[in-house]
Amino acid sequence: MTVKVQSKGEQTRKRIMDLAQDAVLQKGFAATSIEEIIVEAGITKSGFFYHFRDKNDLAKAMLQRYLDDEWTVFDRLFKQADALSEDPLHSFLIFLKLFADLMADLPNGHPGCLVASYVYSEHLFSRDVRTMTTEGHLIWRKRFGERLRLIAERYPTQTELDLDDLADMLSAVADGGIILAKSLHDPTLLPKQILLYRNLIKATFLE
Amino acid sequence: MTVKVQSKGEQTRKRIMDLAQDAVLQKGFAATSIEEIIVEAGITKSGFFYHFRDKNDLAKAMLQRYLDDEWTVFDRLFKQADALSEDPLHSFLIFLKLFADLMADLPNGHPGCLVASYVYSEHLFSRDVRTMTTEGHLIWRKRFGERLRLIAERYPTQTELDLDDLADMLSAVADGGIILAKSLHDPTLLPKQILLYRNLIKATFLE
DNA sequence: TGCAAAACCAAACCATGAGTACAGCACTTG
DNA sequence: CAAGTGCTGTACTCATGGTTTGGTTTTGCA
Numbered sequence: 001m002t003v004k005v006q007s008k009g010e011q012t013r014k015r016i017m018d019l020a021q022d023a024v025l026q027k028g029f030a031a032t033s034i035e036e037i038i039v040e041a042g043i044t045k046s047g048f049f050y051h052f053r054d055k056n057d058l059a060k061a062m063l064q065r066y067l068d069d070e071w072t073v074f075d076r077l078f079k080q081a082d083a084l085s086e087d088p089l090h091s092f093l094i095f096l097k098l099f100a101d102l103m104a105d106l107p108n109g110h111p112g113c114l115v116a117s118y119v120y121s122e123h124l125f126s127r128d129v130r131t132m133t134t135e136g137h138l139i140w141r142k143r144f145g146e147r148l149r150l151i152a153e154r155y156p157t158q159t160e161l162d163l164d165d166l167a168d169m170l171s172a173v174a175d176g177g178i179i180l181a182k183s184l185h186d187p188t189l190l191p192k193q194i195l196l197y198r199n200l201i202k203a204t205f206l207e
Numbered sequence: 208m209t210v211k212v213q214s215k216g217e218q219t220r221k222r223i224m225d226l227a228q229d230a231v232l233q234k235g236f237a238a239t240s241i242e243e244i245i246v247e248a249g250i251t252k253s254g255f256f257y258h259f260r261d262k263n264d265l266a267k268a269m270l271q272r273y274l275d276d277e278w279t280v281f282d283r284l285f286k287q288a289d290a291l292s293e294d295p296l297h298s299f300l301i302f303l304k305l306f307a308d309l310m311a312d313l314p315n316g317h318p319g320c321l322v323a324s325y326v327y328s329e330h331l332f333s334r335d336v337r338t339m340t341t342e343g344h345l346i347w348r349k350r351f352g353e354r355l356r357l358i359a360e361r362y363p364t365q366t367e368l369d370l371d372d373l374a375d376m377l378s379a380v381a382d383g384g385i386i387l388a389k390s391l392h393d394p395t396l397l398p399k400q401i402l403l404y405r406n407l408i409k410a411t412f413l414e
Numbered sequence: 415t416g417c418a419a420a421a422c423c424a425a426a427c428c429a430t431g432a433g434t435a436c437a438g439c440a441c442t443t444g
Numbered sequence: 445c446a447a448g449t450g451c452t453g454t455a456c457t458c459a460t461g462g463t464t465t466g467g468t469t470t471t472g473c474a
Binding site: 025026027028029030031112115116117119120121122123124133134136137138159162165166168169171172173174175176177179180182183184185189192193196199200203204 | 232233234235236237238319322323324326327328329330331340341343344345366369372373375376378379380381382383384386387389390391392396399400403406407410411
Binding site for chain 2: 460461462463464465471472
């Protein structure tokens with residue numbers, strides 16, 4: 001367990017981003033004011049503008065951090081799963097179980113997907129932020145797609161099937177599951193949806 | 208084909224809502240200003256406030272209309288499907304195909320789900336609007352769930368399976384598919400996701 | 415044709431919110 | 445200890461945006 005040594009500045013920067021992210025996931029980016037963030041963070045406006053050039057800069061930094069975090073989380077889960085089975089299919093199934101468990105363990109449910117939130121306010125952000133959301137989704141497609149291709153090699157399916165679509169479906173089920181879980185105030189919904197996706201994978205490759 | 212006779216007022220009201228909905232799906236509700244709407248609609252602010260008590264009132268009216276529209280669309284698709292097969296499973300499979308086709312025929316792809324958009328800015332709206340989004344999702348669960356229960360009666364599954372979860376999954380896949388399609392600028396993505404859900408249904412009940 | 419109701423307009427109000435200018439404090443490195 | 449640099453505070457600007465008040469036109473209908 002490495003404890004990052006954070007300078008005071010890094011700490012405030014992180015605090016700003018944490019608070020901002022919570023607010024954005026509840027009200028959307030546009031409705032989240034710098035004012036409210038700095039009040040909660042216990043700093044002043046100049047403090048904010050020292051750390052971020054403007055609001056869009058904050059949006060970008062948050063998104064980058066979010067994508068990085070997701071990446072490392074999935075990395076960990078995949079490594080865990082790979083350690084438990086050599087077989088690509090079973091490893092993927094284990095991964096999905098781990099993923100579902102992780103989502104089930106979030107005390108108040110998943111707070112929301114920042115990428116999804118951004119997509120529904122796309123027109124607010126600069127071009128580079130928008131391409132980041134696109135790239136984020138493409139990376140997941142690639143990542144899950146790779147796994148699926150390894151599986152398909154060993155477990156040939158009868159029906160024609162686009163593996164990229166199947167990879168996308170995990171993102172879709174997760175994003176959709178988060179929305180439903182929020183809307184229905186039911187944190188158990190997301191993990192259950194992931195397990196249904198797992199069923200599809202099983203049914204697809206195990207006949 | 209009944210053509211609704213709309214008074215001038217009803218026409219402007221509709222125009223406002225159309226423009227607002229487009230804007231909201233692109234930028235979110237908070238970032239959509241009354242100003243821009245009235246400019247596009249060719250009216251003034253007072254014109255707007257004649258039709259809507261306040262901005263939240265507009266949000267509510269838009270959501271109600273959206274839910275009603277969705278309801279009638281699904282109604283039509285279900286009726287069409289039921290006319291083509293007596294069997295609940297096949298009827299549902301036909302319905303899913305029709306649904307996918309409908310989504311595929313949208314020239315620029317699905318513009319976005321208003322409910323999903325609202326969920327990611329929940330904290331902006333009054334309580335009644337928020338309960339409307341919840342109710343909306345519950346209605347879909349009920350509607351799809353009913354169909355699935357009819358299917359399950361005739362096609363018993365071996366594995367334990369919560370049909371409400373399976374019903375929710377259609378909403379999740381749709382909402383998630385819309386997000387992905389928007390993010391990746393690929394209108395074909397949504398219908399493909401629906402067809403993958405259809406595969407799951409087939410695999411589940413036809414072994 | 416006249417008149418009430420419906421539909422709309424003009425102009426202001428007030429709050430909020432993004433962003434700036436600039437001064438001041440607290441490190442920490444030469 | 446001097447000088448920079450990282451960070452915070454005060455005090456503004458300027459634009460936007462939701463909402464109100466009080467009037468004017470247009471429309472449907474008796």
